[in-house]
Amino acid sequence: MNDNDMVKALKKGDKIAFKYLFNTYYNRLVAYIITYSHDKAQSEDIVQQTFIKLWENRQKLDDSKSPKGYLYAIAHNIYIDAIKTSKKHEKIMNLVWESALRDRIEEDFETQEIRIQKMKRVVENLPPKCKKIIHMNKVQGIKYQEIADQMGISIKTVESQMRIAFIKIREAFKEDNVILFFLFRELRNSCKK
Structure with missing residues (x-):
């Protein structure tokens, strides 16, 4: 059986076909995503999500085409989405950190002023x-x-x-x-x- 036959079987819900495609492309896709992410764990997670998406959208597959291009496109898109989410998360965390730092500086300034006034009273x-x-x-x-x-x-x-x-x-x-x-x-x- 070739990839096109596996796609036909996959569209019918054949789990053996899914397993075949998973075993055939999993390591290749991980290696592909690592070239972008430089993170094996993240790459493996992205590839797992890729195969979940493949299974969920199996009815939409074109059985006249190899699933290779589809799998690589899905993996790449999931990676891009992960980067966007990560950047948004990083931006939010930076804003929270900056806000907390500003609050801490204001608190420290107020506390310092209170201590200085206390010191002046003690000296007085x-x-x-x-x-x-x-x-x-x-x-x-x-x-x-x-x-x-x-x-x-x-x-x-x-x-x-x-x-x-x-x-x-x-x-x-x-x-x-x-x-x-x-x-x-x-x-x-x-x-x-």
């Missing part, structure tokens, strides 16, 4: 000398020795006042997993504005 409530020393060091960027020289106190006093400030700040942020270094940097930047 420190004892006057402690507040001045932390401001000089963390906002103005003055080193401990220079602070000691400017204020006429020992470097040990500066260190002690900084320790007190850090204890108060850590207490205020104990529920927050915030890295204080970044918070001080943001505080310094906001004070310069």
